[in-house]
Amino acid sequence: MKNILLSHGGGGEEMNELINELIFKYFDNEILKETNDSAILKIDGEIAFSTDSYVVTPIFFSGGDIGKISVCGTINDLCMVGAKPLYLSVGFIIEEGLSFDEFEKILSSMSKIAKENDVKIVCGDTKVVPKGKCDKIFINTSGIGKIIHKIETKNIKNRAKILISGDIARHGSVIVAARDEINLESDLKSDCRSLKDIVMALFENNIYPQAMRDATRGGLSAVLNEWANFNKIEILLNEESIKVQDEVMGICELLGFEPYDLANEGTFVLAIDEKDSKKALEILKNFNENASIIGEVISDKNSRVILKNPYGVKRFLEYPKGELLPRIC
Amino acid sequence: MCLSIPSKVIAIDENNYATVETLGVKRGVTLDLIPEKVEVGEYVLIHVGFAMEKIDTKAALESIEVYKQIAKQMEEGDISELEGDMGLEDLRGKNGSN
Amino acid sequence: MDLINDFRDKDLIFSLSNLIQKKSKKPLNIMEICGGHTHSIMKFGIHKLVGKNINFIHGPGCPVCVMPRSKIDAAIKLASMDNVIFTTLADMLRVPGSTSTLQKARSQGHDIRALYSPLDVIQIAKDNPDKKVIFFAIGFETTTPMTAVVVEKAIELGLKNLFFHINHVTVPAPVRALMNDENVKIDAFLGPSHVSVITGSKIYESIANDYKKPIAISGFEPVDILDGILNLVEQGENETYKVYNQYKRAVKLEGNLKAKELIDKYFKICDFEFRGLGNIPNGGVDLKDKYSYLNAKFVFDCNVESKKESKACICGEILKGRAKPYDCKIFSKVCNPQNPIGSCMVSSEGACAAYYKYAKENV
Numbered sequence: 001m002k003n004i005l006l007s008h009g010g011g012g013e014e015m016n017e018l019i020n021e022l023i024f025k026y027f028d029n030e031i032l033k034e035t036n037d038s039a040i041l042k043i044d045g046e047i048a049f050s051t052d053s054y055v056v057t058p059i060f061f062s063g064g065d066i067g068k069i070s071v072c073g074t075i076n077d078l079c080m081v082g083a084k085p086l087y088l089s090v091g092f093i094i095e096e097g098l099s100f101d102e103f104e105k106i107l108s109s110m111s112k113i114a115k116e117n118d119v120k121i122v123c124g125d126t127k128v129v130p131k132g133k134c135d136k137i138f139i140n141t142s143g144i145g146k147i148i149h150k151i152e153t154k155n156i157k158n159r160a161k162i163l164i165s166g167d168i169a170r171h172g173s174v175i176v177a178a179r180d181e182i183n184l185e186s187d188l189k190s191d192c193r194s195l196k197d198i199v200m201a202l203f204e205n206n207i208y209p210q211a212m213r214d215a216t217r218g219g220l221s222a223v224l225n226e227w228a229n230f231n232k233i234e235i236l237l238n239e240e241s242i243k244v245q246d247e248v249m250g251i252c253e254l255l256g257f258e259p260y261d262l263a264n265e266g267t268f269v270l271a272i273d274e275k276d277s278k279k280a281l282e283i284l285k286n287f288n289e290n291a292s293i294i295g296e297v298i299s300d301k302n303s304r305v306i307l308k309n310p311y312g313v314k315r316f317l318e319y320p321k322g323e324l325l326p327r328i329c
Numbered sequence: 330m331c332l333s334i335p336s337k338v339i340a341i342d343e344n345n346y347a348t349v350e351t352l353g354v355k356r357g358v359t360l361d362l363i364p365e366k367v368e369v370g371e372y373v374l375i376h377v378g379f380a381m382e383k384i385d386t387k388a389a390l391e392s393i394e395v396y397k398q399i400a401k402q403m404e405e406g407d408i409s410e411l412e413g414d415m416g417l418e419d420l421r422g423k424n425g426s427n
Numbered sequence: 428m429d430l431i432n433d434f435r436d437k438d439l440i441f442s443l444s445n446l447i448q449k450k451s452k453k454p455l456n457i458m459e460i461c462g463g464h465t466h467s468i469m470k471f472g473i474h475k476l477v478g479k480n481i482n483f484i485h486g487p488g489c490p491v492c493v494m495p496r497s498k499i500d501a502a503i504k505l506a507s508m509d510n511v512i513f514t515t516l517a518d519m520l521r522v523p524g525s526t527s528t529l530q531k532a533r534s535q536g537h538d539i540r541a542l543y544s545p546l547d548v549i550q551i552a553k554d555n556p557d558k559k560v561i562f563f564a565i566g567f568e569t570t571t572p573m574t575a576v577v578v579e580k581a582i583e584l585g586l587k588n589l590f591f592h593i594n595h596v597t598v599p600a601p602v603r604a605l606m607n608d609e610n611v612k613i614d615a616f617l618g619p620s621h622v623s624v625i626t627g628s629k630i631y632e633s634i635a636n637d638y639k640k641p642i643a644i645s646g647f648e649p650v651d652i653l654d655g656i657l658n659l660v661e662q663g664e665n666e667t668y669k670v671y672n673q674y675k676r677a678v679k680l681e682g683n684l685k686a687k688e689l690i691d692k693y694f695k696i697c698d699f700e701f702r703g704l705g706n707i708p709n710g711g712v713d714l715k716d717k718y719s720y721l722n723a724k725f726v727f728d729c730n731v732e733s734k735k736e737s738k739a740c741i742c743g744e745i746l747k748g749r750a751k752p753y754d755c756k757i758f759s760k761v762c763n764p765q766n767p768i769g770s771c772m773v774s775s776e777g778a779c780a781a782y783y784k785y786a787k788e789n790v
Contacts, residue, residue, distance in 0.1 A: 181540075181541075181542065181543050181547060182543050249431075253431060255543075309471060309472055310437050311437060311440050311441070311444075311471065311472060311649070313471070313472025313473075313475045313476065314472070315469070315470070315472055315785040316784070316785060318783075318784050318785075321764045321765060321784075322521060322764070322765065323520075323530070325517035325518065325520060325521070325541055326517050326541075326543055327517070327518055327774075327776075
């Protein structure tokens with residue numbers, strides 16, 4: 001099996017070979033092929049610009065891989081502010097010894113998602129580091145999108161309805177279950193996906209949310225607490241309306257986690273004017289039947305998130321704290 | 330303390346190592362700590378990778394039945410009568426109170 | 428049937444909740460001994476479902492919370508030695524010693540591993556014959572037999588590089604210590620679920636008799652807890668002090684005999700310093716003398732100078748039922764889950780941590 005060596009990052013012939021024969025094979029477009037030091041782009045109007053780095057272990061998981069996440073993640077960040085994603089940059093940091101096969105699989109899923117979303121990967125960088133200096137492969141993607149309808153966190157109003165685009169915590173559960181020392185088996189798949197089609201479907205139906213945020217690291221609790229703190233609003237959630245798959249509950253029960261704290265990679269939270277909320281829900285349900293209205297903004301005084309459980313008892317939904325460690329006790 | 334979750338045994342190998350399932354999630358646990366023989370289909374409690382005890386599903390179902398009766402009687406509003414006549418202790422007796 | 432959701436059924440919970448409120452006529456201070464119960468009570472909001480007469484006192488039953496600074500300091504010292512792989516259960520990593528945590532020590536490059544199962548340490552020892560592997564064991568009676576299995580396997584396999592630092596604690600000793608304190612106001616106990624699976628329900632009989640307090644051993648699910656409380660309310664009204672085994676589906680009178688035999692085979696009773704409560708005679712277990720060659724406390728130098736507990740912290744009072752987390756001056760401001768000062772904040776099972784997470788203030 002052919003592996004990536006330090007020399008592939010050395011800037012010489014091997015590196016050229018890696019880029020021309022492998023990377024260009026997958027990320028093929030006119031702008032990239034110009035091989036200028038920078039991509040030259042032409043965009044009218046307001047743009048959105050975002051970046052994120054991806055360091056997931058394992059790099060291949062049920063429902064996706066690090067390549068798919070790295071493209072979906074930046075696409076989603078752009079969509080969340082109401083932009084149509086156009087161009088991406090990609091930076092690879094590769095640990096020597098990664099097989100060409102694995103790298104090719106990653107490139108292939110990046111290219112597939114980019115094509116499906118009509119996004120061009122227009123510039124990039126590859127570094128190879130010695131064994132042990134990184135974990136197989138780290139990927140950074142940055143992206144530029146054209147604003148279709150600007151959506152900003154600061155616009156959340158009192159009485160807004162809070163919606164979620166699907167059931168929660170699947171990605172986080174898949175990743176934690178796959179850890180060597182935990183090793184839980186299930187049919188669960190990560191929710192990893194691009195949100196572009198969903199957001200565009202909302203826009204096409206003249207639904208313009210007050211705010212949107214994909215609930216990645218830190219899960220639902222992190223997003224809502226950020227919103228509550230930033231806007232000084234109080235959010236009341238109805239626990240029963242937040243859908244969680246059985247397997248996700250199983251993983252949470254076994255390890256002492258709460259699904260609200262676990263990551264999603266293709267599920268987003270929306271704050272929507274009450275009059276649009278039913279229509280928005282209908283559209284969201286076309287993509288995931290577990291989408292639901294999970295709560296509302298109930299005051300513009302306190303910065304807090306309250307969860308009402310099925311028994312009518314209220315408690316705080318806190319920010320997730322620290323490293324996610326399985327509880328034994 | 331002591332997070333411990335009921336799981337159904339779905340396979341047991343020759344080393345007394347079982348595959349158990351909790352809400353669709355499977356994992357391996359050793360049955361070494363359980364005094365009696367465990368059969369596939371039975372439920373066990375899992376704590377830090379060990380099955381620590383069998384769960385008496387009959388007892389579990391019986392107690393649920395008792396709670397359902399309580400719920401039914403509460404709904405029908407005849408719980409005070411129940412208190413007077415047979416009392417909860419008697420209802421509970423089926424479930425076995427010490 | 429999954430035996431989880433069955434005991435979270437809304438209708439059953441409402442009816443038990445109503446019944447408790449109907450029957451509860453006088454104030455009742457119930458101590459839930461076990462941190463798992465504290466966690467469930469706060470998570471499911473059971474304290475709001477039982478009426479005003481019932482006051483929960485959150486007991487000392489969290490193995491992480493009761494770990495004194497000196498033990499954490501010793502753990503960090505062991506983990507910082509050369510050529511060592513230090514292993515423990517994940518909950519321990521965040522617990523603060525005098526000046527540091529195992530998590531911080533790990534960030535300094537020491538090989539500190541959080542295990543999901545104690546059994547994993549056997550493979551680590553096998554895979555690293557040239558390293559000394561230390562297992563820092565924690566937990567109440569629930570987890571003690573699992574450590575005993577690991578000790579047994581280590582002996583069977585003749586592993587020369589695996590050592591144990593045992594910090595297992597027992598439930599009855601701290602409960603008695605609390606009850607012997609005349610300032611403690613406890614009327615009834617909610618007995619632990621999974622400790623009792625190992626120990627059996629019988630060990631509570633003498634406590635119930637000696638202190639004339641009813642004890643309901645109950646499962647962790649909301650229906651279980653409510654049933655336990657209902658029984659305690661009934662016993663409180665009738666002034667009886669029986670041991671009620673609500674968790675009969677898993678708890679036997681004598682407990683798990685095989686597990687108990689294993690504990691007796693490898694461990695002896697010893698005194699244990701509980702964070703927040705002080706030294707408790709017969710509060711813990713350690714390896715028997717004949718296994719001292721496996722005991723990290725003898726094999727390595729574990730001596731450390733530890734700082735005293737913070738004076739502002741009122742964990743001791745909280746554990747005795749004389750104060751609530753809200754009453755503490757440093758609660759949530761200075762002392763929080765990222766920077767825990769007292770024992771009750773260190774693990775998510777601790778009373779303060781549970782209050783912080785679910786009810787920083789009354790909602």
